[in-house]
Amino acid sequence: MTTSELLSAIDGVGTDRRRGGFSRHAFDPAEMELREWFAEQAEARDLRVTTDRNANLWAWWGEPGDDAVVTGSHLDSVPGGGAFDGPLGVVSSLAAVDSLRASGFVPRRPLAVVVFAEEEGGRFGVPCLGSRLLAGTIDPDKARGLRDPDGVSFADAMRSAGMRADRVGRDEEALRRIGQFVELHVEQGRGLVDLERPVAVASSILAHGRWRFRFSGQGNHAGATLITDRRDPMLPASRLVLAARRAAAGVEGARATVGRLVPNPGGTNVIPSTVDLWLDARSPTDAATRSVVDELTERAREFAAEEGCEVVVTEESYGDTVHFQPALRDELSGLLEDAPLLPTGAGHDAGILAAEVPTAMLFVRNPTGVSHAPEEHAEFADCEAGAQALARVLEHLAR
Incomplete structure (x- = not known):
């Protein structure tokens, strides 16, 4: 399936009629529906789906293993957010798997697609909460005690979703399995518009x-x-x-x-x-x-x-300021010859994991330059270019 087809499949989930755009927050009905949709899509591709102790979803091509090539993003949104921030990275990962499978490629390294929980912090106030817990950069007790505007704690929300809150925290096993992490994301700015390019490689994230x-x-x-x-x-x-x-x-x-x-x-x-x-x-x-x-x-x-x-x-x-690992950044830049290097002012799960494992990011052009708002957009051709660029990267790394 194409990225546009996959995005269209979730277009009605979490529509915010008051703010416009979408409101999809950790463990609310919209986000839970998207988690179920992702699991169904992964299983339809014979990917093995697991949920880690911090509510992050993993879909494995073959058996889970150490030193894996991992890609993915998130499915939650800010209040009244756009359709591309987060979901584009997830659907592009699935589309890249489809493309690689169609070409007959079989990875020699384990390969996984991950969906991180509460990346935007739209419900519990702390961004990249799933990856922060995974990496151990937030105290588990503090995370369990976070409360949404209605007074519901993160721990209670996890339990209501059928998950255990007593086990959240740094996950050495999951970290060991990530050999390299590459996240695709719609650009949140006009860098690619000004450079007249559809795809870029990230260089850094602002403090x-x-x-x-x-x-x-x-x-x-x-x-x-x-x-x-x-x-x-x-x-x-x-x-x-x-x-x-x-x-x-x-x-x-x-x-x-x-x-x-x-x-x-x-x-x-x-x-x-x-x-x-x-x-x-x-x-x-x-x-x-x-x-x-x-x-x-x-x-x-x-x-x-x-x-x-x-x-x-x-x-x-x-x-703090994140400079993506130079070796992996330059490797991707050399592989994708027309992709310029771009810094970003937006935070991402890849930035949290950068202190633990080699990480990199790809950006897809946003013609409006607008993000975290309903006007956020990416053209079909650019989305496909991003998915194909991601497929090239995964094929290169997973050989």
């Missing part, structure tokens, strides 16, 4: 993380409380949103984004008692990213004090 700022004041009546008597946490929170733009503008290549702000209790005629604000900060270096966050932490404390409020800052996730 990035997420921080929660909780501003606490005094909840009260919107009509009965004089302005001079207020301790309104919405004011320092809103000032921080503006400060984030200014802080990032002062550091070359930096980005700072507030995409989520939650007042409690959230009534129209209520002064909030707390306001939670999440900051996403990224830049080409660890030092620059930390500099932006440090500046904003200082500003947040100043803004809170001026309103008679308090603020607590919590780092929820962080990843």
